Amino acid sequence: QVQLVESGGGLVQHGGSLRLSCAASGSIASIITMGWYRQTPGTQRELVARIYSVGLTDYADSVKGRFTISRDNPGNMSQVYLQMNNLKTEDTAVYYCTSNLIHSGSIRTRDYWGQGTQVTVSS
Numbered sequence: 001q002v003q004l005v006e007s008g009g010g011l012v013q014h015g016g017s018l019r020l021s022c023a024a025s026g027s028i029a030s031i032i033t034m035g036w037y038r039q040t041p042g043t044q045r046e047l048v049a050r051i052y053s054v055g056l057t058d059y060a061d062s063v064k065g066r067f068t069i070s071r072d073n074p075g076n077m078s079q080v081y082l083q084m085n086n087l088k089t090e091d092t093a094v095y096y097c098t099s100n101l102i103h104s105g106s107i108r109t110r111d112y113w114g115q116g117t118q119v120t121v122s123s
Helices: none
Strands: 002-007 010-013 018-026 028-039 046-052 057-059 067-073 076-084 093-103 109-113 117-122
Touching (some): 018 028, 018 093, 018 117, 046 076, 057 067
16 A cells, blocks of 8 residues: 655745645555646646656746755655745645555556645735
8 A cells, every 4th residue: 555645735825935745655666756736626637846766857837936846865755845935826726746656566657646735825
C-alpha cells in the first residue's frame, strides 16, 4: 500500500505565501515523479508543478516565477514541497499531491494521489 499525505493548505491574502508538503510512504520501490495538481469546482485537475527523480521540473505557465517545487535532497523523492509566493485569487483550489512510482513487487509504474488540501486566496 502507498500513501500520499499533504499538509500546509489554508487561507491567505492576495500576495501572500504558503508552503505545501507531501510525504509518500508505504511499499515503494522507486519514485519516478512527484507533483502537484489543482482543481476547482466544475473543472478538470490541472498540473501545477512536477519534479522528476533526476531533478528536472515542470511548471504550469500560470505559476512560473511564483511557485517552486523541491525535495528534501537528491536522494529522497518521498518528501516534496511546493512553495507558493505572490498568491493570487485565481490560485484558489484544492491542491493534490501525486506520484508516479513503482510499487514494491511490481514492474509497472502507477499514479497515486493524495486526499487534497484546500488553498484559498482572499482578495
